[in-house]
Amino acid sequence: MHKLWATILKDVRILGRDRLGLIFMFGMPIILAVVITALQNSTFELVNDNKVPLLLCNRDTGASSKQLMLAMEKVGIFNLKQVVANETDQQISNRMQDKDALIAIIIPTNFTNSLNNKAKEISGKALSQFGMEVDSVQPYRDELESITLLYHPVLQESFRQSIKGALRSALQLVASKQILKSLYFALNEKQMPEQLENELINNEVKINEIPISRDGSGKIPNATQHNIPAWTIFAMFFVVISLGSSVVKEKLNGSFVRLKTLPTNYMVALLSKQLTYLAVTLAQAAIIFSIGIWVFPFLGLPRLNLPADLFGLFLVSLVCGWCAVSFAIVVGIFAQTQEQANGIGAVSIVLLAAIGGLLVPSFAMPDSFKTIIKISPLHWCLEAFYGLFLEGGKLKDILTNILPLFAITLALQLIALAGLKSKNLI
Amino acid sequence: MEAVQINDLGFCYPGTTHRCFSHLNLSIAKGKRFGLFGPNGAGKTTLMNCMTGLLQVKEGAIHLLGQRIGENKKKVNRLFGFVPQDFSFYHELSPVENLEFFGAWSGLNNGVIKKRTSELLEVLDLTEVKDKPVAKFSGGMKRKVNLAIGVIHEPEILFLDEPTVGVDIQTRNAIIAYLHELNSAGTTLVYTSHQLNEAEELCNQIALIDQGKIIANDSLENLLSAHQQEGLEGLFINLTGKKFRDADA
Structure with a gap:
């Protein structure tokens, strides 16, 4: 436990001094969430309020x-x-x-x-x-x-x-x-x-628009409810830039050689990185949600309404975060250089976001994408978050989204272990 | 019991057919200051990596203080310290933070880590910069940090790969003096370097390795007298020749 704690402390210290990494992980998604929500909201208003x-x-x-x-x-x-x-x-x-x-x-x-x-x-x-x-x-x-x-x-x-x-x-x-x-x-x-x-x-027949919801609240979704979950997921997966290159950096610099000669298994380092960055992803979610709740109204944007099932929200955030961290570790283990980790990491996240329905709604995708979409962990994250934020669902309602996400995460963990073993790193 | 006992070692890198060693035998007694020298590509680093368990040995056996390498990693790895040629620490962290982390990984508790950290910073003259990130240090200071991390757990055997490369004379002298101090306290030193004058000053047992074979292994005095040489440099040229080896490596 002492070794794990010392390793977490080391990882937190290094992370805290990586200003660029922090900007990528916290600043960029917040800016994206604000800008995209503002733009989409103005489109909604254009159609609904303005002429x-x-x-x-x-x-x-x-x-x-x-x-x-x-x-x-x-x-x-x-x-x-x-x-x-x-x-x-x-x-x-x-x-x-x-x-x-x-x-x-x-x-x-x-x-x-x-x-x-x-x-x-x-x-x-x-x-x-x-x-x-x-x-x-x-x-x-x-x-x-x-x-x-x-x-x-x-x-x-x-x-x-x-x-x-x-x-x-x-x-x-x-x-x-x-x-x-x-x-x-x-x-x-x-x-x-x-x-x-x-x-x-004069057409007398009125059309009552009622958004369907599992809790029967019939709350009208807005740009914030759509965008905050989507960009939170994007932010979580963008830890690949910091974590992926941290794994590569450790592999490439001499510290890794020394670690291998010490009486501690490298799995401790890997576990520490996972816990540290899992905490980062949860912090990202907490910060972005807080901005949606308390800052957005000041910017003239709709306020974020948290789902009723807060435990469900925590669990979804946790599984999404773990999946994002596992993906980053896999990228870090298989990349040969930091440049490779950054490039592959960033491009793959944008691609997975695109096919996962974060950039283009999944219902608008061609049929050929309907199967591919399922391999994107971001898709399952988004479905789980939407189940809570838009449909008013509870944990039991989104289990069908969490389970595939969990399966993908376990597969990534196994790939990471196999990668470490094949590279003689553990 | 020998500090290092190598029996019938054979090794080739995975995926290659070139044998780095065949039936190599070597003994290093406890308390020695052992120097391993040889031209580039002779097998010094490979042998050092086999001794520290960084490379997996499948032919023959290496024992450190009676413990076989590759059998009980946790136990064996407590016995030795390693100071690689590359700076093997986290540049973003301060010396104290690095020592805290590597101390924990070496199996020390917080109390011992604090005590050893304070001692090492003092003896290596790093106290004033103990809280500054190592990234801002000069090459000499980084070498000291590299050494401090390797000895924080007071290992019985210390492997040193070019521990003074790229440092000024003052730092070199300080490092060599500290290594003498460690040896006096009972630590066996296994050292490799291209600084032959430094080796003369430090080592009391010398082995020359060439093309994967130990071609000489004795005290410096005995080797010089046997080969009628005045210094290690002459002995080195005499035994390994003048041909450049980089191209063969």
Whole structure:
């Protein structure tokens, strides 16, 4: 015990004097957590609270284009900026280059007319299907006039698709209304009352969004709940830079030769490193969680809500930390130089984070990645943390994530031992 | 009982066919100041590594004070200290912190570590810098720290590989004086170096090794008289020749 304690003391002293290593382990993940959460939060706010500026050029003079504009406004996510009708596509593009808006919609000249004709044709067909006599309706053979959607290339595909969806639903509303007006006129030979028209345009069916949760709390997740666990895991695994190179350094410098001539097994050194860095990973988790709880609100970011099962959270952090430490030890044992340990360590963590769903959500990954994802320990860490932070789960709910993580950790420990044995280090 | 007894030692590095030693025999009596010399690539370091258990011996046997190397590592490793040529400590730590750690690994308790640390810092003139990181030390001071760590557990046998390389004359004299002191207290010294004048001053038994064979092994006086030489350097050239050996190594 005395030897182990002396070794831990030695490791802590060396670690405490490795300023660069400390910056990597504590400073970088904190900065990442703050920056990424702030960015993602602003995206959430952009969609939820703020309105997206949208240039609208209405070259049509009819009622349907005005209704379309009204319907677009009612979608609630756009801040419509109307430009004069005679502005050319190029002039509108230039405005977008100046970032006046990232999207523009151009309603063509004949929009109302073509929509009316199409509506008349459909309503006529509908009435004749009901067996009613109708005036001969000229079939509308032309294509409906297209709406042009201009977008800035910086706009992400997913965001563009959601704007397209909103535009399509507004168009659907205007077209349906026009068909109903046509039907109403054909049946009553008078215009549809304005009140009825308004009722048609106002969609009364509300959508209740409820995030599913195991504890039934239904708390709405935010950017903090997503990012803090993810970057905590990233931080924990980034101990590979400090620990991996510490193992290599010890192997390469003369101290290792002396250690081998002393009446103590090298396993004591390995155990000490594991305990020291396990404490580091737990400290990282505690610090990042504390920042999420107490500092984020001061930065205008959502506060981190800790899961109800704090013991579960501790256990997940412990297993994640142990896995990260085991991975770092394996890198340290097999790397020949410190440069190799740093390079392999950093690149492998970014790769494992990418395939583990930390950088891109796992549900958005191609099918071919659905199996590969399971080999990344970071994936199981993330699933376990999300089970607690987002789904409100308890320890028993995330056992299916902890057990594979535990298995990977044991495999890494065995690889480390085999590596030490094959290199005649123990 | 001999301090070091090597019987019929054979060794080749794993994955190679070149035999470093075949049927090598050597005895070093307790209390001797033994010097092992030879040209580059002669097998000095390999033999030293076999004696300290750093290399696994499969042919023949090496005993330290009657204990066979490779059989009871914990017990055998308590018997000797090792001062490698490379600085074998943690540069980020101070001399005190290094001695605390290596003392614990040598099996000493806290009380003994404190006492020995204080003694060694005093005798090697490191007290003033005891709390400063070794990384900031001169080469000579680092050599002293290297030596202090090797002797903290008061070993019965001390293996020294080039213990004074790269130090100034004052530090060299201080180290040699301390080694004499240790030997007077009963520690057997097994020393290797290229500093032949230093060896003349320190060693009372000399062995010359060349191409994996011990070609001479006696007291310095006997060897000089047998080969009609005036100094170790002449004896060395006389027995090993003038040919450069680095290319053969």
